[in-house]
Amino acid sequence: MSADRILVVDDEPQIQRFLRPALTAAGYDVIEARTGAEAVKAAATAAPDVIILDLGLPDMDGKDVVAKLRGWSTVPIIILSARDRESEKVAALDLGADDYIEKPFGIGELTARIRTALRHRLRADAQTERVCVDGLEIDTLRRLVARDGEPVRLTPKEYDLLVLLARHAGRVVTHRTLLTSIWGPAHGDDLHYLRVFIGQLRQKIERDPARPAIIRTEPGVGYRFADEL
């Protein structure tokens, strides 16, 4: 099996300068792009397996790059962003980016995100039927949820929410995505629904609901279902 190919889109030469040797050493093929236009072209011609995309590009907005790519490609996109660009990051995720990582970041964190993204790409074909995390079992065929073997009773909405998060295990799911897929497009901004239902879910499935380990909060962005504990 040949190495996975990663397209790094960033206009800062310094970033490219350390990412290339690091990702190469981690076992990936690295291709570089410095502008949005180059990125779209490289995505079309070089068929990368994951794209790492900086939001601030000289020629176009990173969000536009996401929108363009999502027109024809499902390749996982990981956003590189800064904390002061919160809203841009959420917008990019809502446009179809898969995950994000905040600058400055460690290489371990980045490679973990890349691995999650790659695994999901493989899983996209076969629907997950069983998820097993930290003693929590979800059986989507029989619609059963159990905590350490004990069945957990969930309302239909709670169940839908849990399954949606579990299907994206390891990746962040934005508030808007959760709200629109479970409550419908009209409720995209009704954050309080989520707060209530996530709270109830945690009471039922977490070992210590005060310190949730399975459903983690990404402040200002959404929730992330624990991938591996």
Next chain:
Amino acid sequence: MASSGTSKDNRPDPDVLLAEARQHGRGRLTVFLGAAPGVGKTYAMLSRAGKLQANGVDIVVGVAETHGRAETAQLLDGLEALPRKQLEYRGRQVEAFDLDAALTRRPHVIIVDELASSNPEGARHPKRFQDIEELLAAGIDVWTALNIQHLESLSDVVAEITGVRVRERVPDTVLQRADEVVLVDLPPAELIERLKQGKVYLPESAKRAIDQFFRPGNLTALREMALRRTADHVDDDMVDYLKRHAIEGAWASAERLIVCVGPDALSEKVVRTASRLASGLNAPWIVVSLERADREPADAAPARIDALFKLAERLGAETRRIAATDFVSELMKLARREHATQIVIGVHVRPRWLSWVRASLADELAARGAGLGVHLVTGDQEEPPSFVRRFRRPDRRENLRSVMIAFSSVAAASLIAIGVDRAIDLPNVSLLFLMSVVFSAIRAGYVAAFLAAILSGLAYNFFFIQPLETFVIASPHEVFAFFIFIGAALLAGGLASRVREQARAARARAVAVQSLYDFARKLSGTAKAENVLWAAVSQLHETFGKAAVILMPQDGELVLASAWPPDADLDVTDMTAARWAFERKETAGSDTGTLPASGYQFRPMTSPQGVLGVCGLKWDGRSVDGVSERILYAVMDQTAIAIDRARLAEESIAQAAKLQSDNLRAALLSSISHDLRTPLSTITGAVTSLRQLGDRMGPESRNDLLATIEEESARLSRFVANLLDMTRIEAGTLDARKDWIDVGDVVRAAVERCARYFPELAVETSAAPELPLMRGDSVLLGQVLFNLLDNAAKYAAGEPVRIDIRTDEREIVICVTDMGRGIPANDLDAVFGKFFRRGKPDGRAPGTGLGLSIARGFVEAMGGTIRAESPAFRRKGTRMMLRFPIPENGKEAAPQ
């Protein structure tokens, strides 16, 4: 002005609730009403006060007149009394009620006896009821006493009944607004008994009238009035109660009165009668002054109308002015609009024959005023016919001119007539004289016309009627012809002069309209508030010929904002009056009821936003008449609106500027955070890569990562140093040393340092021989040069950079020139601004945007200047030119 708090129509009534809301926070007024002096008002008031105090109410005696009666004085014993204020008036000490002490003391209830009395000169208000009004406004309950004869609307009735003219009068509104009226009643027989026993105190002046006044008939009449007023008040209270609680009933009286007044003497009586009628009917009433639209009012008329309006407003009426040619239809329109039910007009006794010639207003109203009740108020005696008064009274100079014109025109007519008579036998030579009369009338008005008519008659007689050259007339038919001539001349002259008067009135109006129009145009061209104020005061000065000032609040304090003449000076009294006008939204100052000692009359300027300020006109003995007052208000309104507009414009500009600076700040912040974060990200990323994946990398990769870390750390430290330098410059803590430095040395060091950072940049240096030393800080200058070279390296596009050092007159000049793309002409100064960068389209630039502004800060700290020139060479390049002064002994200090 609202008629009263209690409107009496049958609509569901918000007025009462509104009045109540307005009352909220105000003190309550209790009036002890009596029919005559001596009924025991003060006694009743004080004994009630004693009871209240026993119940723990905070009650203070402001003024109580015991008139030396022991039993009353006894009541004062247990009560706290406010000390009187000593005022100096014409050399003697006068005691007065101390309003300010009362306001400071702020009791729950204060007793201020004798509502109708006047204050001595020098007090804040001329009348005591104004003091009480202020106490109420301050939220203090007031108890006061009043004799019925002092009520404004009753003064003429009282005068008729008793034959005593009451001088001290109180507006009816004061009693109407009283929250409680306590009637202190004593049957007339008992009162007379008390009087006989000497128990009734009377002022010296009244003693003479004592027999006239204290007659049983009078006292009964006065008592009836007092009882009726109290009953009215009780009725008002009940109606208010019903309305407030939305109880339906027969209480609604839908009467509304319109009262027509003019400048004649009868009108005052009309107003007083109407006021009694209105209060009897519990009806709101509007006083309307009728003015002929086609004629300028006689001189005294506006002042009389103003006085009438003031009286009417005191009595609780609303006031309007109507200028029309057809009074009846205008009145009918107003009546329909206001839902009036009755019209009150004054009628003079007229000779019967006059009504055949012209119908009176009353007749016409009776004929056309369908559905309206018409009240006629008749005058006591006929005023002199107004034929003469209708014309303007000319002054002396105008009189002289009239005489001159009359004489000269008649003389000319005589000469021509004699000349013509010599040449041809003209039968009606008198027409020539008629012409001279008409000419005089048109040129100089009715005085000249009258004079010319007489003179013409005489001249005609003298020169053309047999026997000639005497004033004797021989034949009887000539006498007849002579009188016909005089009659015709007078008539023609009268008509012509009237045409002249009308033209004059039209002209005056046109001038007023024109000046308002000009003012409006001036205002529309000014966008700034101060220009608006300036235009307003100069307009007011031009229109009224008086000094004009405008005061506006600034930080809560009223200050002079504009004045014409510009050196106007306001003293303490003026400022107090101005503040009063501003706070109370009432006219104050000279010729008003408040602070008449002030040299100015202040009027509040209101806009939809509230009171903007006050406008003051210097008092010069002439009050502002009706027409001028309308102009004055028009000017003030326009000014207020223009100021509003100017303020809105200023606010929106400030808003836009703030928005822009907010955007700028956001861009700045994001750019700083980017500059800090990129090196940090690189370092973090490289370090974690080395730690976690280092063993899987080749040695070159590891080396490269380490080099990256080193470079980025240097970049970060440069940026932080720049930020710190900038902070030092901004904070003013930059302390440049004044050492002797060798510029050549400093330049060399900077170039060497630069070569370490930008190895690919070529720098050519040339220095003039025998450079003098300069005073400065070598570290700062080195940093400046480094920053300039750093910039050059970014923009030089691979071309070499030149540094030239030379002397120029008394300065050392250092030029750093690159061959890059240059700077656009309009950015040449902006490049020295903080965080200014020229770079990539996304707003990011390779640099920090601080280099040049730090350079400028350092250079200026060393007493030098820095300037950018572009293009430097042909159409490319930038030249940065530093100039430092050569110290006096700089040349000698140079090393040889």
